[in-house]
Amino acid sequence: MKIIKEKGFIVDNEESCIEFLKQANYYRVSAYLLPFRKRDGKYFPNINFHRIKRIYEFDSRLRGVLFNCIEKIELHLRTQLAYYSGHNYGAIGYTNADIYNEKHNDEKFKNLIQVCIE
Secondary structure, eight states: OHHHHHTTOBOSOHHHHHHHHHHHOHHHHGGGGGGGBOTTSOBOTTOBHHHHHHHHHHHHHHHHHHHHHHHHHHHHHHHHHHHHHHHHHOTTGGGOGGGSOTTOOHHHHHHHHHHHHO
16 A cells, blocks of 8 residues: 555555455556556556556456356357267267377377376
């Protein structure tokens, strides 16, 4: 909190700021200060830290929404790939090196599968 205040940000509620920084940590939050930095390295005056906190929280919620969407897309793609592979190459077709391109390391792939099974 001391560093934030030294940069010129206004901290209305020190206890709340400290609790927030304990949860988020200064180094992560410091990236959210950058848009308020001038070319000379100093920060614009009269910026309330509560504003930074709200931007951070918005970013966190947005990230959650995006990850939720990405997870649905990933699940759909994996399902489609498994469906395609299973119907075209059989239930254990993934073990057939002939269905992959030349960059596929079949031995390494099979070893990884075995490790997962064990």
